[in-house]
Amino acid sequence: MIDVPVKLGARSYRILVGAGLLSQAGPEISRLGVGRRLALLTDPAIQSLYGEIVAQSLAGAGFDVTTVLLPEGERAKTLEVAASTWDRLLEAGLDRGSAVIALGGGAVGDLAGFVAATYMRGMHFVQLPTTLLAQVDASIGGKTAIDHPRAKNLIGAFHQPRLVLADTGALQSLPEREYRSGLAEVIKHGIVLDAGYFDEVERNAAALAKREPEILERIVAGSCRLKASVIERDEQEAELRHVLNYGHTIGHAIESVTGYARFAHGEAVSLGMAAEAGVAERLGLAAAGTRARQVRLLETMGLPVREVGEAPARVVEAMARDKKAKEGRVPFVLAPEIGRFRIVFDVPTPVILEALAELG
Numbered sequence: 001m002i003d004v005p006v007k008l009g010a011r012s013y014r015i016l017v018g019a020g021l022l023s024q025a026g027p028e029i030s031r032l033g034v035g036r037r038l039a040l041l042t043d044p045a046i047q048s049l050y051g052e053i054v055a056q057s058l059a060g061a062g063f064d065v066t067t068v069l070l071p072e073g074e075r076a077k078t079l080e081v082a083a084s085t086w087d088r089l090l091e092a093g094l095d096r097g098s099a100v101i102a103l104g105g106g107a108v109g110d111l112a113g114f115v116a117a118t119y120m121r122g123m124h125f126v127q128l129p130t131t132l133l134a135q136v137d138a139s140i141g142g143k144t145a146i147d148h149p150r151a152k153n154l155i156g157a158f159h160q161p162r163l164v165l166a167d168t169g170a171l172q173s174l175p176e177r178e179y180r181s182g183l184a185e186v187i188k189h190g191i192v193l194d195a196g197y198f199d200e201v202e203r204n205a206a207a208l209a210k211r212e213p214e215i216l217e218r219i220v221a222g223s224c225r226l227k228a229s230v231i232e233r234d235e236q237e238a239e240l241r242h243v244l245n246y247g248h249t250i251g252h253a254i255e256s257v258t259g260y261a262r263f264a265h266g267e268a269v270s271l272g273m274a275a276e277a278g279v280a281e282r283l284g285l286a287a288a289g290t291r292a293r294q295v296r297l298l299e300t301m302g303l304p305v306r307e308v309g310e311a312p313a314r315v316v317e318a319m320a321r322d323k324k325a326k327e328g329r330v331p332f333v334l335a336p337e338i339g340r341f342r343i344v345f346d347v348p349t350p351v352i353l354e355a356l357a358e359l360g
């Protein structure tokens with residue numbers, strides 16, 4: 001097991017990474033000094049895989065658990081689901097000293113975090129992420145949200161968890177596409193934050209593709225450490241935290257023009273990184289070859305780097321509608337070399353169009 005601290009003063013917490021941690025949920029949550037009553041939020045698929053292990057561990061530690069089943073995936077992130085969950089928490093007699101436990105992917109985590117942030121003005125929250133994306137990204141940092149018909153993640157709050165238990169053993173049951181999609185965020189962390197980590201992913205690509213337990217634990221912990229270091233310096237996304245949006249400026253636009261149907265999130269981010277790496281080279285910001293190395297690793301991990309299947313102009317249009325565009329100025333995170341980043345505004349549109357055209 002690897003222990004990654006997140007140092008945020010009074011809101012500090014630990015991320016524990018390792019195989020088999022779900023069975024330790026009871027004793028680990030006991031140490032937090034939360035009330036006896038817990039709400040375990042999960043979806044039916046995850047419940048049938050891991051619900052029993054977690055429930056037994058919690059009951060064994062003396063907790064009184066109310067399980068709330070959420071709809072699968074993005075359908076959990078609605079006001080209706082939040083409202084019915086508040087009702088369930090009230091019925092079960094949970095109060096501010098109680099804790100909400102999220103067992104699942106980023107969707108369960110986002111909804112559960114939103115409920116924990118709002119119920120009685122905020123209660124304890126614990127993340128038990130079960131997807132790669134949730135373990136290396138969504139469960140860390142305290143961003144919680146539900147969707148609005150006009151845009152994803154529009155309604156939410158910052159609410160840090162008290163503890164994150166990332167059981168890397170749970171990644172063995174992830175569908176292949178879901179797993180590879182999570183690897184896009186892993187590679188992103190290396191590209192903009194840490195060349196040594198990028199090297200490690202490159203060197204262990206084959207073992208990682210086979211989900212070998214030891215490498216999984218190291219890589220997940222490495223990503224958690226990198227994301228934690230960003231959160232520690234910029235908890236509420238003032239500026240530095242934008243670095244985590246590498247590949248996402250164009251990636252989100254690709255998801256939007258393809259109706260969130262053609263590409264998994266990580267696939268769109270992979271295409272976004274391939275395009276943004278092209279932008280950096282065209283601006284003369286990145287040394288030649290920086291893009292090629294990124295693209296090579298993404299391809300090795302089975303992620304798409306070409307053929308968006310949409311006109312570049314449509315993608316650029318969607319970019320301008322992004323909620324992160326400040327008064328029409330779209331911030332780009334670019335990588336001058338592997339392991340470093342720069343935030344650049346006002347990238348000329350023709351440069352973006354060319355970089356997208358290069359993907360085909």
Ligand SMILES: NC(=O)c1ccc[n+]([C@@H]2O[C@H](COP(=O)([O-])OP(=O)(O)OC[C@H]3O[C@@H](n4cnc5c(N)ncnc54)[C@H](O)[C@@H]3O)[C@@H](O)[C@H]2O)c1
Nearest residue numbers: 045072073074105106107130131133134138143170173174
């Ligand atoms: N809060 C943040 O900082 C943040 C960051 C990134 C993404 N997100 C959010 O995360 C969500 C996406 O999360 P996701 O990619 O984890 O997908 P997801 O939560 O939608 O889960 C995808 C599917 O995987 C299944 N599943 C989960 N764990 C499994 C396992 N171990 N084995 C087999 N199946 C499993 C689930 O039942 C679900 O059907 C989006 O809503 C996104 O907005 C939030």
Ligand SMILES: [Zn+2]
Nearest residue numbers: 185248265269
């Ligand atoms: Zn992402």
